[in-house]
Amino acid sequence: MPAKRKDTPHFWAIIDALPIAVLLKDTAKPEIFANQQALQLLGLEPSQQVLSLSDIRHIELTEPDSNEVLGLVQNPLLLALGGSSLHQVVYLNQNQFRVQLESRLIQLSFTLSKSVLIVLKPEQPHDIAAARQSSTHEVSELEEALAFDKLISLISAELINVQPEDLDTHIDDALTALGEFCHADRSYVFLFHDDMTLMSNTHEWVRAGISSHKDHLQNMPEASQPYIWQVLQTEHVFAASDIEQLPAAAALEKQEFRKEDIQSILCSAMYSQGQLIGFVGCDMVARKRAWTNSDIRRLKLVGNMIGNTIQNVNYRLSLKQMQQELLRANRELQELASRDGLTGIANRRHFDLVLQQELNRCARLHLPLGLIMVDIDYFKSYNDSYGHLAGDDALKQVAQQLLQTVKRQGELVARYGGEEFAIIVPGCSKAELCLLLEKLRSRIEQLAIAHSKAPTNQLTISLGASLTEPDKHTSSSELINEADTALYRAKAQGRNQAEVILPAENSRQVSAIKNDN
Numbered sequence: 338m339p340a341k342r343k344d345t346p347h348f349w350a351i352i353d354a355l356p357i358a359v360l361l362k363d364t365a366k367p368e369i370f371a372n373q374q375a376l377q378l379l380g381l382e383p384s385q386q387v388l389s390l391s392d393i394r395h396i397e398l399t400e401p402d403s404n405e406v407l408g409l410v411q412n413p414l415l416l417a418l419g420g421s422s423l424h425q426v427v428y429l430n431q432n433q434f435r436v437q438l439e440s441r442l443i444q445l446s447f448t449l450s451k452s453v454l455i456v457l458k459p460e461q462p463h464d465i466a467a468a469r470q471s472s473t474h475e476v477s478e479l480e481e482a483l484a485f486d487k488l489i490s491l492i493s494a495e496l497i498n499v500q501p502e503d504l505d506t507h508i509d510d511a512l513t514a515l516g517e518f519c520h521a522d523r524s525y526v527f528l529f530h531d532d533m534t535l536m537s538n539t540h541e542w543v544r545a546g547i548s549s550h551k552d553h554l555q556n557m558p559e560a561s562q563p564y565i566w567q568v569l570q571t572e573h574v575f576a577a578s579d580i581e582q583l584p585a586a587a588a589l590e591k592q593e594f595r596k597e598d599i600q601s602i603l604c605s606a607m608y609s610q611g612q613l614i615g616f617v618g619c620d621m622v623a624r625k626r627a628w629t630n631s632d633i634r635r636l637k638l639v640g641n642m643i644g645n646t647i648q649n650v651n652y653r654l655s656l657k658q659m660q661q662e663l664l665r666a667n668r669e670l671q672e673l674a675s676r677d678g679l680t681g682i683a684n685r686r687h688f689d690l691v692l693q694q695e696l697n698r699c700a701r702l703h704l705p706l707g708l709i710m711v712d713i714d715y716f717k718s719y720n721d722s723y724g725h726l727a728g729d730d731a732l733k734q735v736a737q738q739l740l741q742t743v744k745r746q747g748e749l750v751a752r753y754g755g756e757e758f759a760i761i762v763p764g765c766s767k768a769e770l771c772l773l774l775e776k777l778r779s780r781i782e783q784l785a786i787a788h789s790k791a792p793t794n795q796l797t798i799s800l801g802a803s804l805t806e807p808d809k810h811t812s813s814s815e816l817i818n819e820a821d822t823a824l825y826r827a828k829a830q831g832r833n834q835a836e837v838i839l840p841a842e843n844s845r846q847v848s849a850i851k852n853d854n
């Protein structure tokens with residue numbers, strides 16, 4: 338049930354059940370309510386009772402005689418939704434129904450706002466001629482101005498939340514409305530480039546049979562049209578009812594206008610955040626035209642609307658860009674905060690987080706969890722013999738070897754502190770853990786980093802591991818303590834070897850993996 342129907346359910350139920358097709362729009366709200374008859378007539382789903390303007394725009398309507406599809410400007414549904422009084426016969430394309438449209442503004446006694454009610458009447462063929470006659474009556478200038486304003490307000494209502502990808506379509510719609518209502522031959526938008534030295538014709542509407550020059554009007558330097566550029570900046574509107582009457586200073590413009598067969602031209606500056614960003618304009622090609630105040634008013638209206646929309650879209654784009662930059666900076670910061678500065682592998686902070694996560698996960702899934710503590714042997718004397726920088730380099734090499742050996746998903750190698758590393762090995766069996774320990778030990782041995790003060794004459798590591806089947810009571814410090822105890826034993830038993838504490842029926846079983854050398 339659409340939210341707005343909750344306020345006055347009886348009213349909506351009555352409208353819904355009416356035997357005539359009704360579209361109802363609260364002038365203050367964007368949604369349009371369609372009753373069941375209207376949905377059926379428009380070929381829409383019975384459940385789609387709340388329509389948007391876009392839904393309406395996509396309904397194809399044709400002229401009864403010419404069978405021409407009605408464009409945006411002549412679309413009687415849109416005009417009626419804008420509040421224009423209409424009595425018009427059109428065809429609905431999907432089933433060739435003849436539909437008569439009527440709209441009127443009604444004041445509902447139990448709602449706060451004005452609403453537009455549109456009645457759609459399927460027509461009998463013999464009624465069409467009479468209905469058409471009434472619809473072709475000359476529309477007075479006032480009515481036309483009203484219809485234009487309503488159409489523009491409908492378009493601008495859609496523009497408020499326009500997405501960047503829909504901007505071009507909406508500007509094209511506005512130019513179509515402008516061109517048709519001003520009876521112009523062309524309507525267009527020019528935008529200045531960021532540095533204000535060039536301008537380009539970005540959007541254009543041309544009447545059928547009139548030539549387009551958009552492709553040639555790209556990247557035009559200020560010097561090629563200096564007069565119009567200056568007039569727009571100082572007076573905001575450039576109006577020439579006869580281009581031949583333009584002053585000598587407009588010689589370059591006249592040359593360009595003749596090339597495009599322009600007889601009369603009207604342009605209005607567009608602003609975004611108070612900055613001139615371009616202009617919107619109309620050309621007369623077929624005949625000269627004395628521009629009226631209402632032409633200028635319409636042009637300014639469309640120019641303001643497009644300028645505001647471009648501003649909105651630019652705000653949105655820069656907001657999106659800023660959000661993306663913030664997210665990236667955040668990710669980089671997070672990444673930095675979880676890395677060890679010297680070795681580039683995970684740091685203690687990240688290790689603590691991951692160990693707790695893995696502990697919880699393994700307890701939940703009843704998986705074993707292995708934890709290995711690694712300590713470089715005789716590292717103090719290595720530093721003393723070879724210097725602190727060589728010590729740093731050895732630490733980096735060891736870290737890289739550990740990282741390359743421990744590669745399974747979910748496993749983590751971290752620098753625990755000083756010359757000590759910690760490795761989390763979730764879901765591994767006792768045999769797998771023992772194999773990994775030996776692999777790690779031998780990899781460091783194979784690095785063959787000379788260490789004259791060590792009994793083996795090279796840099797080695799000792800490893801202590803714990804293997805647990807954690808439950809929700811197991812703590813990370815328990816695991817670390819067990820692995821540390823195992824490491825202490827490996828050191829005590831001669832170094833360059835590994836020791837594991839395994840789970841065994843309520844007690845711990847100790848197993849040593851000795852270096853055979």
Ligand SMILES: Nc1nc2c(ncn2[C@@H]2O[C@H](COP(=O)(O)OP(=O)(O)OP(=O)(O)O)[C@@H](O)[C@H]2O)c(=O)[nH]1
Pocket residue numbers: 679712713714715716717718720724725726727728729732754755756828832
């Ligand atoms: N170069 C360098 N040395 C470090 C770093 N962090 C810790 N160390 C050194 O690592 C050494 C660790 O020495 P000890 O804890 O005495 O252990 P050990 O000499 O390796 O002896 P065992 O562990 O018993 O084999 C100390 O000399 C620390 O200064 C580091 O970032 N860079």
